[in-house]
Amino acid sequence: MTTSPVQADARPDAMVVDDMNPDTGTSQLWGLAAEFSTPAAIMEAAKKVHAAGYRWWDCHTPFPVHGLDFAMGIKYTILPIIVFFGGLTGTCLALLLQVFTNSLELNIWAIVPVVGYQFEVSGKPLISLPAFIPVIFEVTVLFSALTTVGGMLFLNKLPCLYHPVLKSPKLKRATDDRFYLVIESRDPKFVRPRTEELLESLKPDALIELEA
Amino acid sequence: MTTLPVDKTTVEHTSGRSPLVLNHTSFGTVTSEICRVNEAKKPPFAWYATMAISSCLALMLGLLIGYLIITGVGVWGNNNPVMWGFPIVNFVFWVGIGHAGTLISAILFLFRQKWRTSINRFAEAMTIFAVICAGTFPGIHIGRVWLAYWLFPIPNQMSMWPQFRSPLLWDVFAVGTYFTVSLVFWYIGMVPDLATLRDRATNKIKAVSYGIFALGWRGSMRHWHRYERAYLLLAALATPLVLSVHSVVSFDFAVAQLPGWHTTIFPPYFVAGAIFSGFAMVLTLAIPARELWGLKNFITLRHMENMAKIILLTGTMVGYAYSMEFFMAWYSGEVYEQFAFINRAFGQYAWAYWIMVSCNVVTPQIFWFKWCRRNIWVLFSASLLVNIGMWFERFVIAVTSLANDFLPSSWGWFEPTWVDILTFLGSFGLFMTLFLLFIRYLPILAIAEIKGVMPEANPHAGHDHDHDHEEVKS
Numbered sequence A: 001m002t003t004s005p006v007q008a009d010a011r012p013d014a015m016v017v018d019d020m021n022p023d024t025g026t027s028q029l030w031g032l033a034a035e036f037s038t039p040a041a042i043m044e045a046a047k048k049v050h051a052a053g054y055r056w057w058d059c060h061t062p063f064p065v066h067g068l069d070f071a072m073g074i075k076y077t078i079l080p081i082i083v084f085f086g087g088l089t090g091t092c093l094a095l096l097l098q099v100f101t102n103s104l105e106l107n108i109w110a111i112v113p114v115v116g117y118q119f120e121v122s123g124k125p126l127i128s129l130p131a132f133i134p135v136i137f138e139v140t141v142l143f144s145a146l147t148t149v150g151g152m153l154f155l156n157k158l159p160c161l162y163h164p165v166l167k168s169p170k171l172k173r174a175t176d177d178r179f180y181l182v183i184e185s186r187d188p189k190f191v192r193p194r195t196e197e198l199l200e201s202l203k204p205d206a207l208i209e210l211e212a
Numbered sequence B: 001m002t003t004l005p006v007d008k009t010t011v012e013h014t015s016g017r018s019p020l021v022l023n024h025t026s027f028g029t030v031t032s033e034i035c036r037v038n039e040a041k042k043p044p045f046a047w048y049a050t051m052a053i054s055s056c057l058a059l060m061l062g063l064l065i066g067y068l069i070i071t072g073v074g075v076w077g078n079n080n081p082v083m084w085g086f087p088i089v090n091f092v093f094w095v096g097i098g099h100a101g102t103l104i105s106a107i108l109f110l111f112r113q114k115w116r117t118s119i120n121r122f123a124e125a126m127t128i129f130a131v132i133c134a135g136t137f138p139g140i141h142i143g144r145v146w147l148a149y150w151l152f153p154i155p156n157q158m159s160m161w162p163q164f165r166s167p168l169l170w171d172v173f174a175v176g177t178y179f180t181v182s183l184v185f186w187y188i189g190m191v192p193d194l195a196t197l198r199d200r201a202t203n204k205i206k207a208v209s210y211g212i213f214a215l216g217w218r219g220s221m222r223h224w225h226r227y228e229r230a231y232l233l234l235a236a237l238a239t240p241l242v243l244s245v246h247s248v249v250s251f252d253f254a255v256a257q258l259p260g261w262h263t264t265i266f267p268p269y270f271v272a273g274a275i276f277s278g279f280a281m282v283l284t285l286a287i288p289a290r291e292l293w294g295l296k297n298f299i300t301l302r303h304m305e306n307m308a309k310i311i312l313l314t315g316t317m318v319g320y321a322y323s324m325e326f327f328m329a330w331y332s333g334e335v336y337e338q339f340a341f342i343n344r345a346f347g348q349y350a351w352a353y354w355i356m357v358s359c360n361v362v363t364p365q366i367f368w369f370k371w372c373r374r375n376i377w378v379l380f381s382a383s384l385l386v387n388i389g390m391w392f393e394r395f396v397i398a399v400t401s402l403a404n405d406f407l408p409s410s411w412g413w414f415e416p417t418w419v420d421i422l423t424f425l426g427s428f429g430l431f432m433t434l435f436l437l438f439i440r441y442l443p444i445l446a447i448a449e450i451k452g453v454m455p456e457a458n459p460h461a462g463h464d465h466d467h468d469h470e471e472v473k474s
Helices: A012-018 A039-051 A079-103 A131-154 A171-177 A192-201 B027-039 B045-071 B086-097 B099-110 B114-118 B120-139 B144-153 B167-200 B204-213 B220-253 B266-292 B302-334 B335-346 B352-369 B370-375 B374-402 B418-441 B449-455
Strands: A029-034 A056-058 A107-110 A111-116 A179-184 A206-211
Touching: A029 A039, A029 A111, A039 A056, A056 B220, A056 B449, A079 A131, A079 B220, A107 A179, A107 B374, A111 A179, A131 B167, A171 A206, A171 B167, A171 B418, A179 A192, A192 A206, A192 B335, B027 B167, B027 B220, B027 B418, B027 B449, B045 B120, B045 B266, B045 B374, B045 B418, B086 B099, B086 B120, B086 B266, B086 B302, B086 B374, B086 B418, B099 B114, B099 B120, B099 B167, B099 B220, B099 B266, B114 B120, B114 B167, B114 B302, B114 B449, B120 B144, B120 B266, B120 B418, B167 B204, B167 B220, B167 B449, B220 B266, B220 B374, B266 B302, B266 B374, B302 B335, B302 B352, B302 B370, B302 B374, B335 B374, B370 B374, B370 B449
Parallel strands: none
Antiparallel strands: A029 A179, A029 A206, A056 A179, A107 A111
16 A cells, blocks of 8 residues: 555545455445444544544444534534424414405405405404414424424435445444444545544544445 | 343443344344345245235225215215214224334434334335225225315415415324425335345346335445434424324314313323324234244344333323322313213223223233243233224213213214224235235345444454454453
8 A cells, every 4th residue: 555645635536546455356335334233333433533633534333322412522403493493484384374365355466366355254353363373383393393404404415325334235234223434535635545544543343444 | 142242322231231233143034034034035935924814904994984985975874963973983094003103213323222223114115004904094084085175375266375374284294294304204214225226136136126216225334324313303393393294183172172182181181092093003013023034043032022101101001090080170170071981981992992901002012021021922912902002092082971971862872884994904004015025126125324323333342453253351
């Protein structure tokens, strides 16, 4: 193995050339994976990799290991804030919809001419807020829930039907009973011998090369 | 039991609680035992038998709906004054069944009731299929089904809008939201398990079809972090939602002026009844499922017992509501209200009322006894009785008040026609067909979640720093 270029300008492209797989000579190294068989082991490993200062790395586990996200130094997600605004949109939209369709005689143009209608029911006020609450509530929940799911998928960049981790048959047990710690080659600190040494020091069950 | 490592999260030795997963100490065996249900070459014979019956019933439902649309609602027993016959009774019945799923997945999740993990997936599936059945009935009850779009605020040629002060319209929004949120909750919960099935797939078709629905899930911890947050948010959103849905359904009745309907007790009473019937249906489905597919290690007697306790609690709440209705009728001094309740218990529909009371109030009381909570046959029979009782509750509420209201000259008598009865039977066919397909092709238990509640999943269990795989000494 050749020595890697200067670490500071370790561009992913540079690494690719450097880490050409000697066996095939064609595939590019995307990252290195270490396999563990217990949650405790991956927790310990994650703490060490985090302490070593890596940024482009991840753990793949069959279930969320309690506390592993914070051991990895993952920042708390902004999802709840997005959901709040999603819900707020629902609240406002439901209120406007009901006021427009039942309380006002406004003319608007939304592809077709749309006119509101003033429903007079049992002499109740035109804007009868209490009667509008159930629909406001339901639409708020609907928008919040859809924002939660959509936001979670968007932040996770899912669906993602192609990924080096999915490509490798050796990592299939990540959805079964094995725990993998993957360091990507694009990490500025990724220097193959040194990274390999770090992963070996974590005493994994196996060390796996991932190709892009 | 004593061989399992001691772990505070599942085994509380002070109270002597049994573990949630039996006979498994490794994650791999959990995966393969649950996936066996989907991966078996052939399902058990009982699956084919029930599938044959239920798909025929579902087909019959389709034909009857066709007959109804071609002929008109006159084919039903609905009349004046009983405008709400079987369709609305069935609607409320099915929506009620649909409540247990979200209760188990959302409310029990927020209360950190870890035993929910073994039953939440198929309870959620049951919810979705029950809401599909529920949605069918008001859809066809409107008479001219081709005008169903009038229910939604869509700009139209008449420049007319739905009337948002009507509880019937609230219902459209409540049930619509409930269905959508339950569906995404169910699906998102299933994504990691679909990935498991994808990774275990033995042929290309399975791998691709599970793969598409698994969205490329790869168990990344960065994904899990947001996923867990999203799941918690969905649970927090679904909790008030599940309580609101049956409240809104009860408003359909309570906002009307009819004696026996116009009461403030309806929302909590309906919600308790819905949870009651939903849990009964979970038991009805879970008991045969765990026998046929050998899931007794995951759906243990402890789970059965917990469900029986919830049935006891909610059944007693329903019983309290029945008696409180009588008390309020007497206390209000309102003669029509008093008549409505005496008429329910001793009038022309007294038989329905006493079926309701014996099934809903008396039956669950057997669950005070531990033996009854742990006997499969008792549990199964009780759950069937509760299902019957809850259908009659809705029948009693909807029909008696309409048949005998204020003015004796406008009283009537409701009798279902053969179309009514067969349509109701057909809805069971639709429900069971969907449920059997679900059991065969989708992960029936929440695999990832079950692994998460095993004592072995705790990163601090057997936390030995030299990282070997010795068994934990307790």
